[in-house]
Amino acid sequence: MNRIAFYHLETLLWISRLGTFGAAADRLNASQPTISARIRELEGQVGFPLFQREGRNMMLTVRGREFVQQCEMLWTTLQQTLLSPDEFRGASGIVRVGSGEIAAASCLPVFTNAIRGSMPKISLEIEINLTAHLIDDLLSGRVDMVFAIGPIAMPGIVASTIQQVDLVWLASRELGERLIEKGGGIGSAVPLWSVARSSPMHDLMATMIRKSSFQHPQVHTCNNVRSLIDIVESGGGVGLFPLNMVEEKIAAGSLVKLDEEVPAPILLQSAMRSNEHDPIISELFRRSCEIAYA
Template identity: 40%
Template structure:
C-alpha cells in the first residue's frame, strides 16, 4: 500500500502558501509535473480532494485546510529536530531574500558571504524590488525575509532595526557649473521614487517646506536610474549617500546647500510573524545581529558570494 511521506505534506504546505503548483515547484527545487504527481498520490491515499482550482490559484478544500492546519506544526517540528541534531553546515534549501533598492547592498552581500561560510549548502535567491512590494511578498510567504527601508506598521511582520542610511539632495557637477554654483530646489526638475514610497513622501514634504508644489515631482521606479539621471545633469534628487559615495568623493555629484534637518531612512530585517521554519529563523537571527553591527558602507561585496539576483520592473 502506498504510504505518505513528509515530502507530500511539505508539497501541500507550499502550494497552499504560494498559491500555485509552479511556485511550489520552484520553492521545492522540483518540476511542476513532480508537484502534480505528489498531489495525485496524496489525494489517492486520502481518497479525497485536497485542492480545487479557482482561476490561476489552487485553493485548499475544507479537508485540505484542516490537513495543513494540523500538519504544519509537525513539519516545522521535524525540521527543527533534524537541524538540531545535525551540524548547521549541512542545512540545505533556498533562502528567498528580498532587498529594498534603498537598502545598503554591500552590507547584505557581506552578510550572505558570512552565512555561506557556515551553511555552504544553502542557496540564495535575492529579489530586488520596491519596499512596499517586498513587504507584501514577505507577508504572503513568497519571500522568507527581507531588508527593507522606511517605517513599518504591518502587524503580520516581525522587524528588527539594523541601522539607517542617510539621504541628501544632490546634483551633478555639470548641473552646478551651468548655474554658476548656485543651485536650489527651485531649479529642478526633481526626481524621486513614485508614490506610495517613503522616498516620495519625504521628497514631497521637503518641497512643501521650500514653498514648491509636490505635484512637480518627476517619478522613476528604480533608485539606480534616478542616480543615473542626476549624475547626467538632468535634475536634482534626494539620493542615498551610501550608493553614491564614490561619485561624491570624485566630485561627480555634489550636495545642495539646503538649510534643513538631514534625513535618513530606517533599515529593517523583516520576516513573517508566524514563520516557523527553523532555517529561516536562524538566518533571520544572524541577519539581525550581523547587519546591525555593521556600518552602512563597512562591508565589501565578497567575491565568492554570488547569489542569484532578480531586479523586478514595476509599472
C-alpha cells in the same frame, strides 16, 4: 502504517501557504502534474479528500484545513529535530531573498558574506526590486525574506531594523556651484528627480517639497537609483539620495551636497513572514538582525 513521505507533507504545506498548485510547483521546482499526483497519493493514504474544486480553484476541505494545521506543527518539530542550531553550518538548500537597491548597496553584502562563511551550502537567489513589490513577493511566498526600506509594519510580517541611512540633496558639480552662488536654494526652475512613486523615498521627497519654500509642478521619476544618480551627475537636475550610495562621488567632487533640509534617516530592515516554519529561513532572519551597524 500509511506510507506518507516527507515530500507529500512539504507539497501540501506549500499549496496551503501559496494558495495554488501552480505556485507550489514553482516553489518546489516541480511540474504541476507532479504536484497533483503527490496530493492524490496523500489523499489515498489519509483516506479523505484534502481539496475540492470551486470554479477554477482548488480549495482545502474542512478536514483538509485541520490536517494542514496538524502538519504545520509536525513539520516544524521534524525540521527542528533534524537540524539543530549546531548543524546549520551543514544546512543546504535554496533561499530566495528580495532586496531594495539601497539595502543591496549596504547591508546585503555584509549579510551574504556572513552566510557564505557560516552556512556555505546555502544557495541564495537574490532579486532586486522596489519595496512595494518586495512586500508582495514576501507575503505571496515568492521570496523567503527581504531587505527593504522601513518601517515595515503589517500583519503577517515580522521585521527588524539593521541600519539607518542619512539622506542628502545632490546636484552635479557645475549645477551645484551655480545654485550655491545664488544662495543655495534649489528653485522651481531646477529639474527635480525622484525614485518611482511606489517607493517610500518618493514620499519622503514629496513631504520635503511641501514643507519647503520652493514649488515644483513636475517631479521626474526613475525606478533605478543608480541610473537616477547618473542623471543627476550629468547635470540633469537635483535629487534626494541615500548617502551610502553616493559617498564616493561626493568625495570625488562629481556630486555636490546642497544645503537644503533633509528628512530623518531612513531605516533599512530585514523581514520574513511571521508564520514562517522553515528553521533555515528563521535562522537566516535571526542572523540578518545581528549584522546591524556591522
